[in-house]
Amino acid sequence: MKYPRLLSCWVGILSTPFFALTGLAQEPLSNAQATLPTGGQVAAHINSRDEGEAVSRKLSIVMRDKRGKTRKRETMSYRKYYAGEKRTVIFYLAPKNIRDTAFLTYDYNTPEREDDQWLYLPALRKVRRISAADRGDYFLGTDMTYEDIKLETRVSTADFNFKTVGNCDVDGHPGLHIEGTPKTQAIARELGYSKSLSCVDRQIWMVRQSQFWDIKGALLKTVTIANIDQIQGIWTQQNINVENHKTGHSTSLSFAEVDYQSPVPDTMFTTNAIKRGL
Amino acid sequence: MVSALTCLFTPLLRAAELQSSLIASALWSGDSHNFKRQSHQFSLEPEAILRFDNRVKLTALMRLRSISFDGLAPQRVSDAAYSPLGKPLYMGNSSEFELREFYLELPSDNYYFTLGKQQVVWGKADGLKVLDIVNPQSYREFILEDFDDSRIPQWLANIETNVGEWDAQFLWIPEQSYHVLASEGGLYAPTSPLLLPQAPPVGVSVDVKAIDRPGRLLMDSDIGLRLSRFWKGWDLSLNYLYQYDNFALLYQDRSLTANGPHVTIQPQYRRTHVLGGSFSNAFDNWVLRGELAYFSDRYFLAEGLSDSDGITKGKEVSSVVGLDWTGLENTLISGQLFQSVALNRQSATVRDKSESTLSLLVNHTLLNDTLELRLIWLTNSNVGDGLMRLRVTYEWQDNLKTWASSDTFYGSEEGIFGQFDDNDRLIIGIELAFE
Numbered sequence: 001m002k003y004p005r006l007l008s009c010w011v012g013i014l015s016t017p018f019f020a021l022t023g024l025a026q027e028p029l030s031n032a033q034a035t036l037p038t039g040g041q042v043a044a045h046i047n048s049r050d051e052g053e054a055v056s057r058k059l060s061i062v063m064r065d066k067r068g069k070t071r072k073r074e075t076m077s078y079r080k081y082y083a084g085e086k087r088t089v090i091f092y093l094a095p096k097n098i099r100d101t102a103f104l105t106y107d108y109n110t111p112e113r114e115d116d117q118w119l120y121l122p123a124l125r126k127v128r129r130i131s132a133a134d135r136g137d138y139f140l141g142t143d144m145t146y147e148d149i150k151l152e153t154r155v156s157t158a159d160f161n162f163k164t165v166g167n168c169d170v171d172g173h174p175g176l177h178i179e180g181t182p183k184t185q186a187i188a189r190e191l192g193y194s195k196s197l198s199c200v201d202r203q204i205w206m207v208r209q210s211q212f213w214d215i216k217g218a219l220l221k222t223v224t225i226a227n228i229d230q231i232q233g234i235w236t237q238q239n240i241n242v243e244n245h246k247t248g249h250s251t252s253l254s255f256a257e258v259d260y261q262s263p264v265p266d267t268m269f270t271t272n273a274i275k276r277g278l
Numbered sequence: 279m280v281s282a283l284t285c286l287f288t289p290l291l292r293a294a295e296l297q298s299s300l301i302a303s304a305l306w307s308g309d310s311h312n313f314k315r316q317s318h319q320f321s322l323e324p325e326a327i328l329r330f331d332n333r334v335k336l337t338a339l340m341r342l343r344s345i346s347f348d349g350l351a352p353q354r355v356s357d358a359a360y361s362p363l364g365k366p367l368y369m370g371n372s373s374e375f376e377l378r379e380f381y382l383e384l385p386s387d388n389y390y391f392t393l394g395k396q397q398v399v400w401g402k403a404d405g406l407k408v409l410d411i412v413n414p415q416s417y418r419e420f421i422l423e424d425f426d427d428s429r430i431p432q433w434l435a436n437i438e439t440n441v442g443e444w445d446a447q448f449l450w451i452p453e454q455s456y457h458v459l460a461s462e463g464g465l466y467a468p469t470s471p472l473l474l475p476q477a478p479p480v481g482v483s484v485d486v487k488a489i490d491r492p493g494r495l496l497m498d499s500d501i502g503l504r505l506s507r508f509w510k511g512w513d514l515s516l517n518y519l520y521q522y523d524n525f526a527l528l529y530q531d532r533s534l535t536a537n538g539p540h541v542t543i544q545p546q547y548r549r550t551h552v553l554g555g556s557f558s559n560a561f562d563n564w565v566l567r568g569e570l571a572y573f574s575d576r577y578f579l580a581e582g583l584s585d586s587d588g589i590t591k592g593k594e595v596s597s598v599v600g601l602d603w604t605g606l607e608n609t610l611i612s613g614q615l616f617q618s619v620a621l622n623r624q625s626a627t628v629r630d631k632s633e634s635t636l637s638l639l640v641n642h643t644l645l646n647d648t649l650e651l652r653l654i655w656l657t658n659s660n661v662g663d664g665l666m667r668l669r670v671t672y673e674w675q676d677n678l679k680t681w682a683s684s685d686t687f688y689g690s691e692e693g694i695f696g697q698f699d700d701n702d703r704l705i706i707g708i709e710l711a712f713e
Contacts, residue, residue: 065645071648071676095676095711096301096713097676097679114560124425124426125399125425125426126401126402127513128565131560133560133563134563138646140647141647249646272390272438
């Protein structure tokens with residue numbers, strides 16, 4: 001009977017609103033840059049970016065500890081937007097010790113409504129309701145939290161205040177550095193972050209690199225997004241690397257077979273579906 | 279005929295993808311007090327899943343198990359409780375082979391059929407059962423085995439569909455297997471007076487008849503129906519089951535013969551309607567969940583000689599309320615209160631009218647979920663007995679994990695847990711998976 005913190009990663013990370021100070025090439029804000037879009041505007045751009053109504057994709061996860069030991073996961077995930085919510089489901093396909101585990105989340109647009117989340121644990125053969133307040137917990141042994149996964153490529157303006165702090169560049173892609181600060185101490189504790197710094201590609205409004213600090217102010221992790229390409233007309237990240245500076249553990253995510261056009265049935269986002277598996 | 283079938287199925291099989299795996303595990307356990315009584319267990323669990331293009335899926339899961347210690351040997355059970363279709367194949371004195379599951383999943387636009395030998399799990403509770411009673415259970419190791427291993431899969435039809443906002447599940451269970459208990463000489467053979475009639479006084483002879491099993495395919499089938507839905511943040515279900523109570527009732531026939539007093543015991547099964555429901559919801563760091571079940575026809579052990587056949591009929595309401603807290607990182611703390619109330623008893627019973635059991639689970643993971651610490655405590659508040667379980671599991675690789683655990687019983691030997699006070703044990707285990 002194991003109560004894994006599921007998920008993987010991918011998603012969230014990328015998107016996250018977080019930011020970093022070090023590691024990213026950062027330029028001071030000059031007068032000319034004073035007209036840069038505000039952090040709120042950048043966040044709005046990120047969150048209004050076209051992600052398609054629905055998507056299906058394979059996700060490979062490789063986790064490495066500081067001694068170099070690796071663990072691999074193969075998953076299939078689906079995400080779909082509805083009028084007032086976003087639904088995401090992740091099915092673990094391999095290896096055997098985690099196969100058939102599945103995670104389902106309903107992410108509501110209204111901030112006052114808590115998300116609903118469920119986890120199917122094959123060892124128990126039960127779908128367990130899980131608390132959305134666990135969003136700062138790490139998902140199934142990865143270096144991403146439940147919140148990271150849920151956000152996908154978006155940022156949470158309900159939890160963070162964003163401020164543009166300058167220009168940046170990641171691998172030749174010019175961007176804007178935005179700093180995120182949790183709106184309250186309670187949110188910071190819940191998410192496990194006291195600050196974030198992200199370099200946002202201002203041409204496609206995607207985060208290319210982020211850093212996060214823990215609630216004590218120590219650098220916690222760096223998220224790097226690579227191989228961003230257009231798939232079916234939508235900018236899509238294909239690789240994400242998350243490095244935890246405190247533990248030396250890292251998680252690499254690789255997306256494949258990304259499909260924004262094939263219909264994803266509503267029945268995929270049900271507790272029955274995560275119980276049956278793929 | 280054969281060639282016609284071959285022609286028919288060949289295209290189907292060509293479109294199939296086979297996924298296979300094997301889990302090998304070994305356990306070493308010993309008596310906590312002196313380590314004199316030791317057991318070695320080895321098991322292989324091959325699984326094959328055949329997936330067809332049209333989402334049809336065929337699953338087969340088998341288990342080969344060998345146990346060195348006679349008190350835990352696979353055949354040290356009341357195997358008459360198995361139906362002929364569900365009975366494991368015993369090999370020698372210490373091994374068994376069992377087809378654990380074999381079922382076909384057939385999805386269609388409006389229905390989802392799961393046909394074959396399978397497990398069906400209802401309810402939200404951990405550790406003890408209220409609604410998770412569709413399949414019977416093996417008590418060869420009391421409740422120490424994982425439910426996934428101790429649940430007895432049955433041949434049944436499981437049909438799911440949507441009815442408006444509700445998900446409906448209909449079960450037809452023609453196979454009649456029942457709870458399997460450790461038999462005399464088994465390490466976990468029940469002795470509590472709450473479970474068994476007490477031995478008669480010296481001079482009274484006893485004759486135990488063969489178990490009277492229901493045998494009619496249709497008329498003795500179990501039927502189940504579950505309606506479930508998600509409503510305003512709540513996971514809700516309504517459950518109905520018309521089943522044979524999975525515990526055999528030990529009816530007594532007392533007589534006076536030429537050789538003196540005599541008792542004939544006739545084990546039988548009796549039907550009951552079960553009506554219940556479950557719920558769960560999350561609030562901040564808390565998850566509230568619960569189950570309720572009403573049994574229309576329950577049969578209890580009668581107190582003394584107050585009942586002529588030793589069995590008293592009544593009704594029962596059983597419930598569990600659980601609260602999970604996840605306020606600490608990577609930690610789950612869960613408490614549950616189980617209650618059972620016997621109603622309308624026709625005479626005095628051995629059990630109390632109301633019985634309560636409390637459970638506590640603390641689960642903590644470290645090192646990116648590779649190290650898991652777990653504590654489970656169960657205690658019956660009527661008798662004051664209980665069970666404490668500790669376990670440490672480490673995952674060395676994706677396919678290799680080891681664990682060490684202890685199971686400690688305490689309390690009066692008349693209690694459900696205390697009856698096994700002499701059976702405390704330490705376990706070391708290893709599990710290896712192949713794909």
